[in-house]
Amino acid sequence: MTSLASPRQSFDIGRLARAVAPSLPLIVFLAMFVYLGIASPSFLEPSTFALILKQSIPTTIVSLGLATVVMAGGDDVVSGGIDLSIPAAAVLAAAVVADLVTNHAWFIGPALLIGLLTAVACGLVNAFLVVLVGMTPLLATFASATAFVGIGKVVTASRRINVTDPLVVWLRDGVIAGVPVGVIAACVISAVFYFVLHRTRWGLNLQAVGGNRDAAEISGLSPAKFIATAFVIAGLAAGIGSIFVLARGSGWAPGTEENMMMEMVLATFLGAAFSPRRIVTLWGAVLGAVLVSALSVGFGSVGIDIFWTGCIKGGLILVVVASSALSRKVNI
Amino acid sequence: MTTSSAHILEMSGITKAFPGVLALDNANLSVQAGHIHGLVGENGAGKSTIIKVLAGVYRRDSGQIIIDGKAMAEVTPALVHAAGLRFIHQELHLVPHFTVAESVFMGQEQQGWFGIKSRAMNEAAERFLEETLNAEIRGRTLVRDLGIAHRKLVQIARALIDNQARVVVFDEPTAPLASAEIDQLFDAIARLKAHGISMIYVSHYLGEITSICDRVAVFRNGRDVGVIDDIGLRDSGRMINMMVGRDIADFYPVKNHAPSEPLLTIEGLADRKHFSDINLEIKRGEIVGLAGLIGSGREELVDTIYGLRRAATGRMLLDGKPLTLKSPADAVKHGIVLVPRDRRQDGLVLDMAVADNINLASLQDVARAFLIDRAAAVKRAESVADRLDVRPHNVGAISRLLSGGNQQKVVLARWLVTGSRLFILDEPTVGVDVGAKVEIYRLIEKLAGEGAAVFVSSSDPNELLGLCDRILVLLRGTIIADVDTATTSLDQLIALTTGGELQHGATA
């Protein structure tokens, strides 16, 4: 006699998924770190840790921007908030700064200001496309990213530009009290972002908009304003990130944004797995960026083929996004 | 009638027209200070329209709104909010990953030099929930960890936290709640009343209206047709009479189908959330109705029978053989078809031609080696469309351009060509004009006459009574009655679906 036994089974699988899905990325990461620690003794040394932090800086900064957009737009990967163009905007701003400093002998200060304004303008473009034109953020920012990369190539004629300005060199190599300057700067910037988005009324309202747009509207908040502002903040993050892009690469080189975009998406959504509320948060994004950087360093030190590294990172994005989809499915 | 207390809210002569529909026709609604004012009426009676006019969502065409003695020339959400009106929408509108305190204070958070004052907000929210709503909920708890009743209370607390509320409007607040939870909500409402807050309570559940309201206004066809003061448990019948009126058009077909042997049998079906212990039987050549309010589990039950949802326990038999449906595709294979409630969304590919929509489920019949035989397909679609009198008489027309009734006919036509045995019709005539309704009713009658079993789920009691042989009444997830339409009155049916107590002498 066939009763409706199979639905009952699937119900139990659902419960299992509910219990395991949100922690899946954590489990996978933990397993990888255990493996890396065993396979490469140097992976667990303090100098490696400093290296991981240093290499994570540009990803950390752009992830702050993405986390802001996701928090304001909701964490549905397709229909919610997403900004794929942040690395492209950062690299464009870096191109502008590099061009002004190296090819036009500008002082670094005004050049950085122009770079920052460029990136903020990129954010405004996205805000316009998403809020006023009504495009899906995924499509809008994918398209604008392509445009930003193109503009960057026009500015630089697609040729590498070295930057040897003392400020950039200092951000790259400087050390204060044994801690790299870049790491300190990234911590300060992250702290400011954290305070504004998690500890102020404005930040909470922005999260409300992302969490339930109708609820926010009923509470007298204007979702469009918050979403537009989030894209501009993402542009600001891109602008700040551009300095670190220049410092990390000792100048501008074409193609830098590709790897960064993958790491940014991975870091931001990975961060959600660490949040007790299982949502994208700023500190989660920062932690995610550090973990992603740790993976890159770890794979390098074990000598894993670079192409496998790409496969593994892509696979991780799948695990992270799938687990967030699963936990959403079982939560509702 | 004594009007000892002053009116805190008066709406008079409100008219609101939408293209083709007069939603409110010179309607009145007045609420006395400190009262709980019930608002009842059938779907489309104008209840939600007048609430939306009051909320500033719709702009009235004419009429006067006076809040606390002041006439409101302009009504916007911000202005009515400032005047002390608060709306508890049917939807919860909460952020699942926010804490209770964050939700309660949304839009009016307390902030100091070091950012959000989380602790102060937690304490204030807890105190408010405790003192005003008699609920013990921790401010730090996440909304998603709360039960529905507590979420409802958080929603209410958010509307009231600023202590400026004068009138609170509840729109079907109990729809998602279980009965124990309803008591909790009513307890909170009683507290609010004790605090001197006036309320408007909109509900389909007449039982609730009679137990908590002081006064009730009944709406029908866009106007207030009566007010009952000092309402008591015995007033359900009066309300139903007012709601229904006496103008039921007789456009249902003559029943000349004959039920034969059972086709679908359901035993002990339950999904642990929306419905439980469902037993039913539908015979060939029988039309069985399913009545139940929104939230009664009616939609979920229909979806489960069709294979869109999974049941937790129970079994289904088709023709005496066990039936396990993993998906709607399975159902179609067994000759079970669903005509969905939202045909624009679920039933039709709107940008496809009528012929393509008709053939959608049976392309294999008109396909030759994977290629569709266009001529045969169009010919077959034409013959079915003619039979159903789909207008315009052009199967090449784009489905989007058809009227609601004709779209519905196209959906039915699709399943007619597949030769199905069991038709599940979910709200078959919603959004359909009267003329098309009659045709759809005739078609349903014809299906049964040809030996098909038909299961109609509808929120229109007239429709169920006019069309069906039997009606199953679903109330909060269980079938509480299985009535023969020949011996059941409209009032009795409404009383059953609304959980109201029907007094003798109220029969129409």
Added chain:
Amino acid sequence: MALNIKRACLTSVALAAVVGLASIATPAAAADGNLSLKGKRIGVAVVGTQHFWDREAFNGALDEVKALGGEPVPVDGGRDNQVHADNHDILLAAKVDAVISILGDAAVEPKFKALKEAGIPVFTVDHLSPYSINNSTSDNYYMGTTIGRFMADAIGGKGKVAVFNAFEGALRICAIRTQMWKYVLQDYPDIKIVKPELAESFANAPEDARKKTLDLLTQYPKGTLDAIHVGCWDQPAIGVVQALEETGRTEIKVTALDAGPDTLEIMAEKNSPFVANVAQQPHKIGMTSAMNVARYFGGEKLLPQTFVEVVPVKGPDSAKKVYEDLGYGKLK
């Protein structure tokens, strides 16, 4: 008749395997019996392994390190200059005894500096750096002038020439090659270089160059362009030849530098527009670098640069002969 990239790649992979085996079978160290890297861990960083040149130089270095008894620690940048630069941090953290760094742009300089400060000697391949003990490379000066003369001959001493020149400003070896080529052209006043010069991308060079060539050809209709030169390598030339064959513009002559088996095969075809090249021996260059590491540890004084012999290639017959001479096999 058009030779597609896939075939070229397959052949070169097969060849790489053959060459690799050959070099293990005949350890070069035999020539210099007292050289040894026994007990040493040698980091080998390569910018990418997709292209024949990079891969062969990398394999050459790895093979020779092993042949000399050392333990290689390989890292691969996946043809991303930033990843390549960051990989040096990993080698630093892994505390290798010496680093062989193959190619790379200015982003590696600060990494070299850090390695030097940590007492780890850096040996470069095709990359001139103040922090490097020794740079193993081809005779870039000779390559530049030779290809200049060959190209001028191919177009009869006059005409219009387009040049792919993305790296003149970024890599010293490219500056040498391109500037030497231009130096020769000074004596051909009737040869004009098309402005602006083209910039090929570093990754996916053949496909990128193909698209850019197609654009160029629409700008310069038949009779207005006589040659296309790739200034510093020859991977883009694969795409250039494809574009010429697609549009039937094979009257335009193509010249480039490196002459790996993939491009030699294209040159060897009858009536190939790819007329001149200068072949390097990347495997030998990689081996030389590894031997230089051993010499350094053996107390020998090294010159700043070690040059490995190059072989000019002119025309199909010459291409077939060089293909055979360099051990890539036999072409019909």
